Amino acid sequence: MPESTSTSLHLAVALDGAGWHPAAWREPEARPEELFTARYWADLAAEAERGLLDLLTFEDGLSLQSDEPFAPDARTDRVRGRLDSVLVAARIAPLTRHIGLVPTAVVPYTEPFHLSKAVATLDFVSSGRAGLRVKISGRPDEAAHFGRRRAPDLTRSDVLAEELAEAADYVEVLRRLWDSWEDDAEIRDAATGRFVDRDKLHYIDFAGPRFRVRGPSITPRPPQGQPLVASLAHGPETFQLAGGSADLAFITPPDPDAARAALAAIRAAQHTAGRDAETVHVFADLAVFLDERPGAAADRLARLNGRAGAEYRGDARIFTGTAAELADLIEELAATGVTGFRLRPGALPYDLERITRDLVPELQRRGRFRTAYGASTLRGLLGLPRPANRYAPAATV
Amino acid sequence: MTDEARKPVKQIHLAAHFPGVNNTTVWSDPAAGSQIEFASFAHFARTAERAKFDFLFLAEGLRLREQNGRIYELDVVGRPDTFTVLAALAAVTDRLGLAGTINSTFNEPYEVARQFASLDHLSAGRSAWNVVTSWDAFTGENFRRGGFLREEDRYARARQFLEASWQLFDSWRGDELRADRASGAFLGDPDAGRFAHRSDEFDIAGRFDVPRSPQGRPVIFQAGDSDQGREFAAASADAIFSRHGTLTAGQAFYADVKGRLARYERQWDELKILPAVTFALGDTDAEAHERAALIRRQQVGGQTAIRLLEQVWNRDLSDLDPDGPLPAQDPLLGEHTVAQGRASVRMNRDPLAVAREWRQIAEAKRLSVRELIVEVTGRQSFIGTPARVAEEMNRFVQQDASDGFILAPHLTPTGLDEFADKVVPLLQERGVFRTEYRGTTLRDHLGLAPR
Numbered sequence: 001m002p003e004s005t006s007t008s009l010h011l012a013v014a015l016d017g018a019g020w021h022p023a024a025w026r027e028p029e030a031r032p033e034e035l036f037t038a039r040y041w042a043d044l045a046a047e048a049e050r051g052l053l054d055l056l057t058f059e060d061g062l063s064l065q066s067d068e069p070f071a072p073d074a075r076t077d078r079v080r081g082r083l084d085s086v087l088v089a090a091r092i093a094p095l096t097r098h099i100g101l102v103p104t105a106v107v108p109y110t111e112p113f114h115l116s117k118a119v120a121t122l123d124f125v126s127s128g129r130a131g132l133r134v135k136i137s138g139r140p141d142e143a144a145h146f147g148r149r150r151a152p153d154l155t156r157s158d159v160l161a162e163e164l165a166e167a168a169d170y171v172e173v174l175r176r177l178w179d180s181w182e183d184d185a186e187i188r189d190a191a192t193g194r195f196v197d198r199d200k201l202h203y204i205d206f207a208g209p210r211f212r213v214r215g216p217s218i219t220p221r222p223p224q225g226q227p228l229v230a231s232l233a234h235g236p237e238t239f240q241l242a243g244g245s246a247d248l249a250f251i252t253p254p255d256p257d258a259a260r261a262a263l264a265a266i267r268a269a270q271h272t273a274g275r276d277a278e279t280v281h282v283f284a285d286l287a288v289f290l291d292e293r294p295g296a297a298a299d300r301l302a303r304l305n306g307r308a309g310a311e312y313r314g315d316a317r318i319f320t321g322t323a324a325e326l327a328d329l330i331e332e333l334a335a336t337g338v339t340g341f342r343l344r345p346g347a348l349p350y351d352l353e354r355i356t357r358d359l360v361p362e363l364q365r366r367g368r369f370r371t372a373y374g375a376s377t378l379r380g381l382l383g384l385p386r387p388a389n390r391y392a393p394a395a396t397v
Numbered sequence: 398m399t400d401e402a403r404k405p406v407k408q409i410h411l412a413a414h415f416p417g418v419n420n421t422t423v424w425s426d427p428a429a430g431s432q433i434e435f436a437s438f439a440h441f442a443r444t445a446e447r448a449k450f451d452f453l454f455l456a457e458g459l460r461l462r463e464q465n466g467r468i469y470e471l472d473v474v475g476r477p478d479t480f481t482v483l484a485a486l487a488a489v490t491d492r493l494g495l496a497g498t499i500n501s502t503f504n505e506p507y508e509v510a511r512q513f514a515s516l517d518h519l520s521a522g523r524s525a526w527n528v529v530t531s532w533d534a535f536t537g538e539n540f541r542r543g544g545f546l547r548e549e550d551r552y553a554r555a556r557q558f559l560e561a562s563w564q565l566f567d568s569w570r571g572d573e574l575r576a577d578r579a580s581g582a583f584l585g586d587p588d589a590g591r592f593a594h595r596s597d598e599f600d601i602a603g604r605f606d607v608p609r610s611p612q613g614r615p616v617i618f619q620a621g622d623s624d625q626g627r628e629f630a631a632a633s634a635d636a637i638f639s640r641h642g643t644l645t646a647g648q649a650f651y652a653d654v655k656g657r658l659a660r661y662e663r664q665w666d667e668l669k670i671l672p673a674v675t676f677a678l679g680d681t682d683a684e685a686h687e688r689a690a691l692i693r694r695q696q697v698g699g700q701t702a703i704r705l706l707e708q709v710w711n712r713d714l715s716d717l718d719p720d721g722p723l724p725a726q727d728p729l730l731g732e733h734t735v736a737q738g739r740a741s742v743r744m745n746r747d748p749l750a751v752a753r754e755w756r757q758i759a760e761a762k763r764l765s766v767r768e769l770i771v772e773v774t775g776r777q778s779f780i781g782t783p784a785r786v787a788e789e790m791n792r793f794v795q796q797d798a799s800d801g802f803i804l805a806p807h808l809t810p811t812g813l814d815e816f817a818d819k820v821v822p823l824l825q826e827r828g829v830f831r832t833e834y835r836g837t838t839l840r841d842h843l844g845l846a847p848r
Binding site: 008025026032033036037038042061062063064066072074075076077078079080081082083084086087088090091092093094095109110111113114117118120121122124125141142144145146147181186188190193194195196197198201210211212213214216218219220291312394 | 414421424433434458459461467468470471472473474475476477478480481482484485487489502503505507508511512514515516517518519520538539540541543569574576578581582583584585586587588589590599600601602603604606607608610633656698700701778802
């Protein structure tokens with residue numbers, strides 16, 4: 001049974017290294033020596049699952065992290081290095097039972113055929129809890145890692161526009177490949193000696209400016225049919241991708257008016273794409289620093305900023321305060337129509353534990369969050385149906 | 398005899414090949430389970446680990462096979478993404494090596510290197526990479542690069558791909574991570590991960606983003622059999638997945654490839670040779686042979702026999718009677734058009750010679766098409782009581798036909814169980830197979846030095 005009650009909110013947590021604050025790895029609870037071990041990620045996932053969260057996202061990229069948005073840096077005082085996020089999610093999948101796992105794919109340098117079967121496989125190994133966030137790059141250093149040359153006269157906004165268009169094509173290919181096997185394609189018919197019915201396997205024949213993909217996938221249709229597709233939406237062009245292609249958008253509103261504007265833009269893009277009948281979730285991103293005592297979180301952020309030598313800024317609004325204060329903000333933003341929140345813990349595992357042990361009970365007391373998992377798939381947790389296969393003949397009633 | 402006695406006893410290495418998408422996997426058996434559910438992979442891996450195997454092995458195929466222009470229906474179809482399922486298996490095993498076949502044509506070094514380095518971290522040092530080459534435009538239709546790699550360039554690309562990957566793995570020495578809270582130094586080197594690789598196939602530079610993994614580099618497998626392939630293996634591989642399963646062919650291959658090592662200043666035991674083999678067990682040898690024959694008939698039904706014959710004849714033979722004689726006409730020469738997406742078809746270098754040989758066998762033994770295909774397409778099989786199989790396997794290894802075996806059972810997921818329960822203890826009794834894992838990494842299991 002899919003869960004859905006009108007007052008219930010969805011909660012995601014975004015995992016990245018030792019937390020989103022650049023000095024988080026120096027905190028006493030931090031485990032910076034373990035960032036490249038399975039145990040670290042498994043422990044975080046277990047904590048998130050204890051808190052009944054909907055899903056985890058895993059940040060990723062095809063370059064070392066950098067304080068510069070579009071170029072490498074030579075800093076040694078920040079977390080540098082990371083593991084492939086699809087593999088981290090797969091490593092965690094057999095150790096968890098309910099929580100959604102949403103790794104990241106960098107569109108311009110990866111193969112949609114490979115990512116489609118990777119996420120389908122993540123869906124199999126997690127019994128229906130897989131998703132994928134598609135991300136554009138815009139980074140010349142990532143291009144150089146793949147030997148790509150870019151026309152020198154392209155502006156940054158040209159590049160981003162091109163990559164966003166490619167991202168829409170990429171998602172289209174992912175989705176067609178997931179549907180390229182009908183659910184009952186495997187027949188194991190001893191009488192005719194056939195393992196599959198080839199009439200239920202479909203060429204997808206996608207042709208776009210950056211790639212052509214013939215299909216079908218080598219991996220059968222995954223348990224959810226269509227694993228969840230997510231994208232970050234923090235500007236007009238990205239609203240288009242979210243409304244046109246995604247099941248879940250992460251927006252970064254500084255205030256309720258901005259949330260309303262982003263929602264309107266995404267709904268408009270959804271309408272233009274002919275997707276009015278589909279549910280597109282919109283979660284607001286917040287970077288969170290949580291403590292029990294009023295003022296303590298702000299003090300902690302100030303201390304972290306001091307250690308980092310710079311004030312922490314990100315694309316998402318930064319919250320410091322108590323769980324009750326965060327619950328207030330969440331309820332205020334929820335009134336705009338956003339359907340959930342993706343929280344970026346300032347420090348790990350500390351702020352994740354404050355979310356699962358303090359914020360979640362607070363939201364439960366207010367009747368705004370589940371008290372038990374009510375579905376076994378990620379789509380189920382988000383109230384999304386298992387979609388019909390685009391290639392299957394319409395079911396006769 | 399005295400030579401044998403003086404020679405140190407070799408330890409056998411064993412690997413488990415998850416049953417794949419060839420006709421050798423019998424899906425029609427009532428005991429056959431899912432080819433895609435994770436429970437099947439987990440059962441197979443746990444059995445291999447319970448039996449103290451060196452590693453689990455996954456093959457690769459990046460396009461569904463076709464014959465006569467249509468998707469091939471008679472064999473298992475469908476498989477998971479290799480990296481993803483291996484990472485998940487790392488969660489349900491502790492020591493078993495995890496080997497994946499990954500193509501050097503339809504991938505890029507930066508991404509593959511970070512996937513293997515990540516798998517190595519997430520499995521605490523158990524990853525292995527079977528490097529394969531491919532050039533067919535048929536598979537290329539699923540990928541950005543399409544199919545424009547010339548056949549003769551494939552080893553150059555594979556070698557350069559591997560060299561680029563090694564540069565990426567080695568771009569972190571292993572001492573850069575400080576994570577020193579007091580001083581604020583996370584990295585000890587602002588240049589960690591710096592690399593640049595320029596060759597005919599790749600021109601890449603920048604910084605690799607995965608710190609050095611427990612094994613440094615994953616264990617490298619090579620599977621090609623051509624002169625170029627053997628040289629590539631002698632220069633670069635840690636192990637060979639070989640096809641030479643008979644004792645004499647195995648010994649010749651073993652001597653040839655190991656003999657090439659000195660050219661690269663490598664020792665005899667730095668390259669393991671592991672042929673793919675099958676097995677059939679029984680309480681008596683006669684019973685085992687009956688079971689083996691039954692399995693072969695399950696693997697080669699009448700339709701399958703015709704399709705396998707078409708792969709050599711390069712003609713549509715749909716009208717042929719599988720219980721009758723071979724076709725009168727010879728194979729069609731020129732471009733192979735009947736079957737696509739099969740490495741075995743690409744290796745049929747001289748179809749006329751194969752046809753001639755098969756005709757001779759069929760005539761001499763009075764075999765129908767199906768009986769002939771059963772006879773000529775079987776892989777080396779160890780057949781007999783567990784004691785006989787253990788003895789034969791050990792003889793194979795001690796007489797330098799191989800360093801061990803990659804076992805390819807015919808049943809998913811339980812095909813390895815009987816071997817684990819009955820043969821492994823006998824090998825252990827003989828003192829030629831481990832009773833406990835001594836190390837934690839796959840390099841430890843294979844007796845390979847860290848790289």
